[in-house]
Amino acid sequence: LTVVLKEEATEMEEVVITGIYSRKKESFTGSSQTYTHKELKMIGNTNVLQSLKTIDPSFAIIENNQFGSDPNTLPDINVRGKTSVVGLTQEYDTDPNQPLFILDGFESDLETINDLSMDRVQSITVLKDAAATAIYGSKAANGVVVVETKLPAMGSLRVNYNGNLQLTFADLSDYNLMNAEEKLQFELLSGLYQSWGPDGYLGSVEQERKYNMRLQEVRRGVDTYWMNEPLRFATTHKHNLFLEGGDGVMRYGVGVSYGKTQGVMKGSDRDVLNGNVRLIYRKGRVAFTNSLNVDYTRAERESVSFKRFAQTNPYYRKTDENGEPVKVLESFSYFDINTFRTINENVYGPFYDLSNTNFDRTHTLGITNNFEADWRVIDELRIRARIGVNKSNEQAEKFSSPFNSEFVGKEDNEKGAYTESEKHVFGYDGDLSVTYGKLLAERHMVNAVAGMRFTQSTSNLNGYTMRGFIDDEFSNPSFAQEYNPDKKVYQDVKKRTASYYVNLGYAYDNRYLLDANWRADGASIFGVNKLFTNTWSVGLGWNIHNEHFLEGAGWLDMLKLRVSYGTLGNNATSTFYMYQPLYASANYVLGNAVASGLAQTTLANPNLTWETTHMTNIGLDYGLFAHRLSGSVDVFNRLTTDILISLPAPLEHGTSAVPNQNAGKVRNRGIDFDISWFDHIGSMTYSLGFHMGYVRNKVTKFQGKVPSI
Numbered sequence: 257l258t259v260v261l262k263e264e265a266t267e268m269e270e271v272v273i274t275g276i277y278s279r280k281k282e283s284f285t286g287s288s289q290t291y292t293h294k295e296l297k298m299i300g301n302t303n304v305l306q307s308l309k310t311i312d313p314s315f316a317i318i319e320n321n322q323f324g325s326d327p328n329t330l331p332d333i334n335v336r337g338k339t340s341v342v343g344l345t346q347e348y349d350t351d352p353n354q355p356l357f358i359l360d361g362f363e364s365d366l367e368t369i370n371d372l373s374m375d376r377v378q379s380i381t382v383l384k385d386a387a388a389t390a391i392y393g394s395k396a397a398n399g400v401v402v403v404e405t406k407l408p409a410m411g412s413l414r415v416n417y418n419g420n421l422q423l424t425f426a427d428l429s430d431y432n433l434m435n436a437e438e439k440l441q442f443e444l445l446s447g448l449y450q451s452w453g454p455d456g457y458l459g460s461v462e463q464e465r466k467y468n469m470r471l472q473e474v475r476r477g478v479d480t481y482w483m484n485e486p487l488r489f490a491t492t493h494k495h496n497l498f499l500e501g502g503d504g505v506m507r508y509g510v511g512v513s514y515g516k517t518q519g520v521m522k523g524s525d526r527d528v529l530n531g532n533v534r535l536i537y538r539k540g541r542v543a544f545t546n547s548l549n550v551d552y553t554r555a556e557r558e559s560v561s562f563k564r565f566a567q568t569n570p571y572y573r574k575t576d577e578n579g580e581p582v583k584v585l586e587s588f589s590y591f592d593i594n595t596f597r598t599i600n601e602n603v604y605g606p607f608y609d610l611s612n613t614n615f616d617r618t619h620t621l622g623i624t625n626n627f628e629a630d631w632r633v634i635d636e637l638r639i640r641a642r643i644g645v646n647k648s649n650e651q652a653e654k655f656s657s658p659f660n661s662e663f664v665g666k667e668d669n670e671k672g673a674y675t676e677s678e679k680h681v682f683g684y685d686g687d688l689s690v691t692y693g694k695l696l697a698e699r700h701m702v703n704a705v706a707g708m709r710f711t712q713s714t715s716n717l718n719g720y721t722m723r724g725f726i727d728d729e730f731s732n733p734s735f736a737q738e739y740n741p742d743k744k745v746y747q748d749v750k751k752r753t754a755s756y757y758v759n760l761g762y763a764y765d766n767r768y769l770l771d772a773n774w775r776a777d778g779a780s781i782f783g784v785n786k787l788f789t790n791t792w793s794v795g796l797g798w799n800i801h802n803e804h805f806l807e808g809a810g811w812l813d814m815l816k817l818r819v820s821y822g823t824l825g826n827n828a829t830s831t832f833y834m835y836q837p838l839y840a841s842a843n844y845v846l847g848n849a850v851a852s853g854l855a856q857t858t859l860a861n862p863n864l865t866w867e868t869t870h871m872t873n874i875g876l877d878y879g880l881f882a883h884r885l886s887g888s889v890d891v892f893n894r895l896t897t898d899i900l901i902s903l904p905a906p907l908e909h910g911t912s913a914v915p916n917q918n919a920g921k922v923r924n925r926g927i928d929f930d931i932s933w934f935d936h937i938g939s940m941t942y943s944l945g946f947h948m949g950y951v952r953n954k955v956t957k958f959q960g961k962v963p964s965i
Contacts, residue, residue, distance in 0.1 A: 273381050275358035275402045276391050276757075277691055277705045283763045285771040285795030285818050286388025287875050287890050289930075290381040293374075293406070298943060301374050301420045302492065304403070305331060313928045313949030314384055314399070314890075325424065325490075327517040327526040328555040328618075330366050335399030336384060337924040337951035339826060339869055339896040352826060352867075352900075355399040356392055360547060362626050362644045362685050363395075363711070369403060371528045371553065373513040375418040375496040378406045384928075385873035385892060386773075386822025387795030391705075391759050393775030394789055394825025397869035397896065408500035408509030408534060415499050422492040426520040428483055436479040436570040440470055466588050470571045480574050482565040485607050486558065490518035507536040521558040522610070528553050541632040551622045559614035559656075564606040574607050581608040583661065604661030612657035613728035622648035636694040642687040650679040652719075657728035669724035669737045676733065677719030677745065685711045703761035710754045717747040752780045769797030777825060777866075789866050793822025814879035814886075821873075825866040826896070861917055869896045887931035894924040895956075926951035 272284045281290075289312055299307040309317045318332040333354055340352035357364045359372075381402040383389045389396035434442060443449065449467045494515035502508050510533050517526045529552045537544045572585040586603040626644040633639060656662070658672030689707030696702060721744070724737025757775040771794070778788040800806065800815040842855035875890040898918035932945035 273402055273404055274391060275361050283769055285769050285797035285820060287385040287873050288381055288383050288388045290379055292379050293377050302422050304372060304374055304377055305370055308380060311947060312382055313930050313947040315382055325520050326524055327519045328557055330370060337953045339397050339922055340899055353398055355401050356395045358402045360405055361642060373496045376405045378404045385820050386793035386824055386871040387771050387820035390773035390791055390793035390822045390824060391757055393755060393791040394777035394866050397824040397826035408507045410502055410507055413501040417497050419495045424490040424520055426487045436474045439569055440474055440571055473571050478571055478573055480570050480572060482568045486522050486562055486565050487520050488522050490520045492517045505539055509534040521562060523556060523558040525556045543630040545628040547626045549624045553620040555618040557616040560606050560610045568606060581611045583608040609660045612659050614655060614657050616654045618652040620648060620650045636692055638691040640689050644685040646683050648681045652677045655731045658725045659728060672725030673721055673723050674733045674736060675721045679717045681715045683713035699765045701763040705759040708756045712752045714750045719745045754778045767799050767802045771795040789825055791823050791825050793820060795820035811881055813883050814877055816877045818875040822871060824869040865918060867896055867898050867900060869894055884935050885933050890928040892926060896922045921957040923954050923956050924951055
């Protein structure tokens with residue numbers, strides 16, 4: 257008798273990893289898509305988010321024309337459109353339309369995922385509809401992105417190295433600008449040099465002199481292409497070194513990664529250094545995992561914006577006869593008939609400010625340690641506990657030279673500026689869950705997950721500004737003459753959340769599927785009357801390919817119809833305690849004396865609560881010809897209510913703003929479609945794909961609850 261044991265491998269795309277539990281894709285009713293390291297690498301090897309944008313139709317990165325290729329500006333990301341009001345990132349201190357990021361089962365942030373080395377990623381799963389994301393409750397309205405990093409492999413010590421190089425340059429072909437002669441002629445024909453100017457000033461002699469002066473420069477051959485000056489040919493290189501090994505009981509992995517990204521603007525750089533250690537111990541039914549990450553980031557930003565160079569006229573000289581940058585490109589005056597005064601105005605050169613000593617840099621050091629204990633009590637029952645601790649320190653410095661044009665005309669004690677700030681963050685994230693799964697009577701598959709989660713985050717920010725520098729060679733704040741009383745900041749914020757969740761899954765004969773989720777979330781940042789909220793979802797699925805009438809269709813691997821509905825929340829719209837009253841310093845007259853005190857600027861709103869999203873999704877997953885041809889189609893409708901916003905206050909309130917309130921609705925409707933062909937010719941693997949996403953966002957209501965608004 258010969259017995260041959262054959263290993264059955266489960267492909268990564270057949271399992272949906274939610275960060276709390278894993279489920280076979282065939283029995284999952286939610287809308288999700290999982291991409292392996294190999295698939296992401298085939299698109300690009302620079303950034304996981306850029307690769308994800310290319311292959312997932314619902315994952316969008318909005319181009320930021322204001323910051324361009326600045327490597328220190330985080331991308332604007334959304335999944336299936338925006339659920340909140342656009343343009344409130346500064347008010348909320350975070351992007352209220354940003355998806356939730358989960359890294360190895362723990363909540364993470366966009367900056368960490370954006371800086372993550374591509375070579376460390378094992379898979380990325382995008383959870384899209386209510387059935388897939390409701391397990392995260394009030395944090396899941398914008399979708400969930402689950403990132404799993406590579407586990408160390410068993411065996412003898414192995415050393416892996418990966419590196420890549422990228423070259424970047426600015427494409428200015430869209431800037432079809434006039435040359436110096438064309439621009440001057442355009443100004444002449446548009447009436448810029450007429451006696452009565454568009455601003456109502458009189459000065460024909462001065463205007464004629466100005467035109468002739470500019471014409472002389474053009475005749476001398478002055479034709480400066482300013483947009484080239486702040487740009488450079490940028491290089492980006494990233495390196496990853498990973499050591500791994502161990503046996504069936506103990507495995508270890510030690511890695512170091514470094515990446516340097518240059519922006520195309522001179523002086524714009526980002527350096528990221530990461531060290532990580534992962535230890536896995538497994539003995540019998542018990543397993544322990546500990547992951548330690550140490551991150552150091554150095555960010556530098558350009559001192560002069562590209563906008564200033566793009567707006568400077570080409571008939572101005574960049575340098576003088578000695579090759580030195582010109583500070584005043586042109587000086588002219590005109591008589592203002594409104595004030596009956598002569599106005600002197602100067603045009604300052606951006607290249608001069610760029611040549612001065614300016615810097616804007618940030619150093620960040622962060623440490624994160626995540627520990628997980630897993631006990632498989634019996635084959636069907638699993639208990640898992642997680643605790644993560646993170647701490648980061650950020651120091652930012654910015655110096656503006658006293659010779660910069662922005663300080664022209666100011667007193668000596670106001671020239672130059674040095675700003676320094678420090679931010680300290682400490683937080684922890686804990687999770688306890690119980691998972692049960694069993695096949696009953698060979699037809700009834702039952703899955704259940706119940707658990708609780710708690711988080712706390714404290715943040716302390718303080719900063720100051722010094723001014724009055726005599727030279728930009730002495731940027732140390734001790735050389736400043738005084739503090740700037742209008743630029744001081746101190747913040748101390750503490751946030752706590754607590755959550756309880758349940759997930760139930762049922763499959764009959766692997767044909768008819770049912771998923772149900774419920775979660776209760778509480779957060780200290782909302783009103784005392786609305787500390788907790790409930791979210792839920794229901795999903796139905798039909799594995800058509802498992803029906804008896806399709807038993808002979810060997811070419812059909814999967815054909816699943818999905819329908820889901822649920823309510824989700826969004827607590828990313830509040831960083832500070834928006835439900836509380838706000839105060840500002842003010843002076844009062846008491847008798848004949850002036851006394852300092854506080855004045856209320858915003859009223860309290862104890863009923864402040866989460867934004868709520870109602871989502872409906874209908875989808876179809878298919879796979880043919882041994883999954884060589886696969887794809888999905890999803891149609892969705894998402895309505896977000898109780899949008900948080902600050903509205904203008906009527907005068908009878910006595911304050912400049914009414915309380916932050918839940919006022920407004922946004923509807924998202926759209927379709928996701930993707931189809932892919934994966935195959936190989938010999939040892940060469942190739943893929944072809946078409947991915948399309950369409951979303952329509954519409955604000956259907958925008959008004960407050962006070963009658964006067």
